[in-house]
Amino acid sequence: MSQRRDLLSTAAALTALGLAASPGHAAANSEEINAAFSQAYSLYKDLHAHPELSGNEVHTAAKLAAQLRSSGYTVTEHVGGTGVVAILKNGAGPTILFRTEMDALPVEEKTGLPFASKVRSKDPAGHEVFVGHMCGHDLHMSALAGTANVLAHSRESWHGTLMLIGQPAEETISGAAAMVKDGLFTRFPRPDVVLALHVGNDLPAGKVGIVSGIYNTNADSIRITIFGKGGHGSAPHTAVDPIVIAARTILVADDRLP
16 A cells, blocks of 8 residues: 555654764664654554644644654644643753644545545635645654654664754745744754755655755745726726736746746
């Protein structure tokens, strides 16, 4: 099953990266990862079937916090809203931060999976919308929980501090700033290395790509108001159609992109 391969390979990559940050590391073996898989996969299916919109990840955050707490981490909830911070100290060494996103999108799922989301919720404008984990944040959280479990049970192979965070409201570009403003790097250890995670369809299932430095972390927005002028449908030349202007604006901007 592709979900299993994705979850296992992602957890394995995160585990290996985390252990490699400390001298004298020993990479987690497949038995350790397989032992953590069952619980992580159950969490994945639960999160997938019960998604929550940006800023409303109340139950999602609680489930992630419970998983990390059960693995022996000191967990702080409600950081920057629904954010989660989990700390595991294991002697002297670097502080490694693993980060996952938690929010879902206002999109209807049509996969037909037995654990497909059927959730409907109110968006910020008060409209009822379908909600689904269409960007893989359910897999992110599950891989993080599995990694946390493996690392907590292999402390003899690494030294330092693990800092795992569940970031809310990534889709609305507001959760990270809210966590930083709420003291993410002052109330908690400041990391030496940060490992973020995302999923995509540019690699085969079961494969993990690793990029050093900044990758897929930029988000910009611009609001343009186009004013039109009404007119009768039989005489469009006497009106100013904002739809035509908007379409032309997009095409011209696209032509000028490098």
